Amino acid sequence: MDLNRLLRLFMPVLFMLLFQQPVAVHAQDGVFSGQSDPGDTIGHTAQTWSASELFFQSQSRQLMLADDAIELAGDMLIADDAPGIGSIRGEAWDTIGNGIMLRKHLVLPDSPVRNATISMLLYPVGNTPLSGGKLVFTVNGNKPIVYEFHHFWTSVPVPLAYLKKGENRIEVAVQEAGNQYRVPVALYEKFKYGSTANVSLPFRSARSIDNGNTWNNRVTAAGGAGEYPIRLKLQSYNDRAWLHTPVINLADKLLGEVVFSPAIIHDAVIRIDTAVTQGSRWLTRIRSGDTHQPALGGWSDWEELAMEKLPAEHKRRFIQLEFSFEANSVAETPKLNGLTVDSRWTVGLAAANLTVVSSQNGAVIPSAFAFRHEDPANNKLQKFRRTFALDSVVEGAETAWEKMIRLRGWVAGQWDWFLPDPESPDLITWDATEILAGTGGKRGGNCLHYAVVFAQACQSFGIPARIVNTNFSIWGGHEVVEVWSNEFNKWVMIDPNFDTSFYDRKTGIPLNVLELHRIFLSTYYPEGEPVNRDRWSVDDRNLRTANIRPEQLPIAIEVGGHAFSGKINEDYVWWKVIPNPLNAGYSGGYGFFNTAEIRWLPRSNWLSQPLPIPITHGRTHWGWDGYYAWTDEQTPPTPEHRIFVRRAADMYGPLFQVNFSASVVAKDRLIINMLTDTPGFSYFEVTVNGKQMQVSAHTFEWKLVPGSNNLEIRSVDVLGNKGKPSGITLTSK
Structure with a gap:
């Protein structure tokens, strides 16, 4: 045991012996004051969290806040195609229509389901309408479900009586003669790229070319083997969910909550306000330590807490609780309504000779969602910096922000935007040097390629960067970059494709993607209605943007003017879509108007860890299931994804503090x-x-x-x- 550990264990007792006069600390509306009081030897602290306070101050997975209670979100995705989806090559596509039907088998767990939706990715071709075509879904031979197509990912409600435990059969056909849809196929040969787990090949897809009379599991027109992107989104409370409370200080909070005296914890009572339905499983665990953050070490392991009274082995200054909802066998969610912790303690007078004049403490906010940054000293990253003389690009920049803006302009001017040819190799590795080297004599690519190059340019200077994909409505989408700014002490969004950023009109501070998303909602959905992409139409989109005046918005755009693609200039239309008779449904690449849905890549260390990665990310509609997808009251969880973020702090915790x-x-x-x-x-x-x-x-x-x-x-x-x-x-x- 090291010296520091011995000191933390025995110094509280030693100071009690050396200094007989105690300090009493009293709780007053969450503010604590210290004073010498020889007649009062025991301090008392009462701390209470409502469900809302607990939710936003804690880390959690698979939980949501609803009606001032924390409950299970119940988002369960049944899918087996995600690791291999995304290829744009010809052999990775099939067609449905003109007698061609598709079949999918999906296996459901043995747990109650509250509702179910079929999510399928497909694209209209030829004269098939972009919105309004009819598809027919048959589940386990039940009455067919006729579904009107409005978005590339379907949202087909399925009666629960149609489903059963174990294997379920879904068949899909086109209702109107002449209509056709292209369906991407997750080729088995690609599965090794989208997941590093040992994924078994399910062989649960089949196709028929004679209206369902015979079936073949070679599911592409070219006879390739793979899986159709047909998924079931369930609301079920079977998955484990958990919440880790903030670290709770059981003793005094003297001296600006920075300097802590030795303390003896006499007792504490932990009261959890819950509503638990019969058949649900609930578990409370506790860990404790003498340092203010578990990551500093010296904390106990998690142990089950079976009583309100604090166990003797956890009578330490700091504790943390875990509430976990285990696999439930009921159709109702348990609820967590709040938490109260009452503690009694004594401190020594070791801090009585100290007075805090001033203090400034940074924040480290643990996230429930792991994120892996690239090592700025990575050899490939630094070679990229040298090869393209990036130091000369930023030479003379007086601030880190100016350095980012210069890199943004440099990347924007490297090539003219284009979509990679379907017969070009799928984008598997994300390497800026390879993107700038080009394939087939052509460097660069679409917005993702700008984002990768810019992100790695920033990383080469030690500026953390990550990619966020955004989209709105039926067509299109965009890839942008969020960078950490020490200057503004926040994450901010930069678009290296168009050489632009957005900023708050009053403060001049640049904005991040989530801030833009919230302004999008208040601008285009001001009545609080949800963004229902399945009822989207061109007319609805144009109606929402018709009377928008950019000068009246709380944000403005900063345009660098170096963009090659589209010759972007000061007249860039970023608040609506300009009607295009050749592509009326397109809603991609239009500034903050495109931030209805946002998803973060879970890591940015693409050079030091090449896999797993979404295959040809952004060329099909984000079918990989590893994204961290944002959801809120107006932004429903997307039916095709499985991981959802509901607390901003999970994605916007500070760095470098x-x-x-x-x-x-x-x-x-x-x-x-x-x-x-x-x-x-x-x-x-x-x-x-x-x-x-x-x-x-x-x-x-x-x-x-x-x-x-x-x-x-x-x-x-x-x-x-x-x-x-x-x-x-x-x-x-």
């Missing part, structure tokens, strides 16, 4: 615990009373001097980029 605490171990000594989320982290730059040092560990000891003491901490990455400082100034008697 240092969150720290100071634990008193003697009157003149503090243990500083530091945590940061810095891609390519190298060390902490710690400055104590003007003296600078490098600290690689997450802990160091601060020896105080009489009078004023100043501490400043920055995170530094492997390229020398520094985050904003955290720090504290205090006086010691």
Whole structure:
């Protein structure tokens, strides 16, 4: 056991013996004050969270907030094609119509289902109408369901009586003679790219060319083997869901919630307000530690909490709770309505000689959704930077933001936008150098290619970047980049295809994709109605945009003017779609108008970890199931995806900040615990009373001097980029 661990275990008792006069800390509406009171030896803290507070302060998966209660979201996707979907090559397509029917077998779990939807990806061809054609779905031989086509992903309601446990058969045909649809096929040979898991080939698809009289599982016109993108979206409460509360401090919160005295936790009562239906499974677990963040180490493992009273082995200053909804056998969701924690504690007087003059603490917000950033020192990344002389591109830039804008303009001017030829190789690896080298004598590609090149250009300078795909309505979509800005202390959106960014008209601060999405809703759906893409029409789209005046919107666009594609200029129409008789349904690439649906790629380390990756991402309608898809009250969960984000903090947590605490171990000594989320982290730059040092560990000891003491901490990455400082100034008697 190391020295710091011994100190954290035994110093509270030692200080109780050395300093007989206690400090009482009283809770007053969440604000705590410290004072010397020899007659009151025990402090009491009562902390309460409503369901809403608990939801937005916690990490959770498969849960949602509804009617001021946390309940199961119940999003269950039954699909087997996602790893291989996306190829645009000719052998990866089939056609439905003119006697050709498709069949799919999907296996349902043994659990109650509240509703079910068939989600299928297909595209009208020839004279088939873009919206309004009729498809016929037959489930397990029941009465056919006639569905009117409005979006490339269908949303076909299925009566629950049609479904059964185990294997279900879905057959699809076209109702009107002459109508035809192209259907992409997830070729088995592509499965190895879309998933690194050991995926077994299901062989659950078949086609018929004689109106269903005979069937063949070679499912493409060229005789290829694969799976049709036909899926079942269920609302079922069978999947496990969980919530991790914020870290709960059971003792005092003196000295700006940064400096912590040694504490003895006498007892605590944990009251969970739940509504649990019979047959549902509910589990509460607890872990505890002496540091303010579990990631700093020294915490216990998760253990089941079977009582309200805090177990003796968890009587430590900090605890965290996990509420998990296990596999349920009922059709109703359990509900979590709130949480109350009452604790009694005693602290020593070790901090009585300290006064905090000022403090500034950064934030590290754990996300329920793992994200893997690229290492900025990656050899391929740095070679790309040297090969294309990116240092000369940003030479003279006075701020990091100006550096990003210069890189944005450089990427925008590299080629004229085009869609890759269907017979060109599928885009499997995402490498900026390969994109700029080109294939078939032609460099670049569509908006995804701009996004990859720009993201890696930023990463080569230590600027974290990630790709977000956006779309609205039946046709089109767009790929943009979000970059982390230390200057603005937030994620911001940059479009390297059009050399543009959006900013708040009042503050001048650039905006991220989720901010644009929320402005999209308030602009085009101001009455709070949901974005129902399955009832989309060109007329509805044009009606919503007809009276929009860009100068009256709370945002404006910044156009760099370097875009090759389309010769984008100051007159760029970014708030609506300009009618195009040749392609009336197109709604892609029109600025913030395109942010109705947003999905994040779950990682940006494409060079150091090539797979898994969506195949030819963006050329078909995002059928991969690994995206983190946003959903809110007006943006229903898409029927074709399985992972949904409902809390902004999960995707917009800060980077390059240092969150720290100071634990008193003697009157003149503090243990500083530091945590940061810095891609390519190298060390902490710690400055104590003007003296600078490098600290690689997450802990160091601060020896105080009489009078004023100043501490400043920055995170530094492997390229020398520094985050904003955290720090504290205090006086010691």
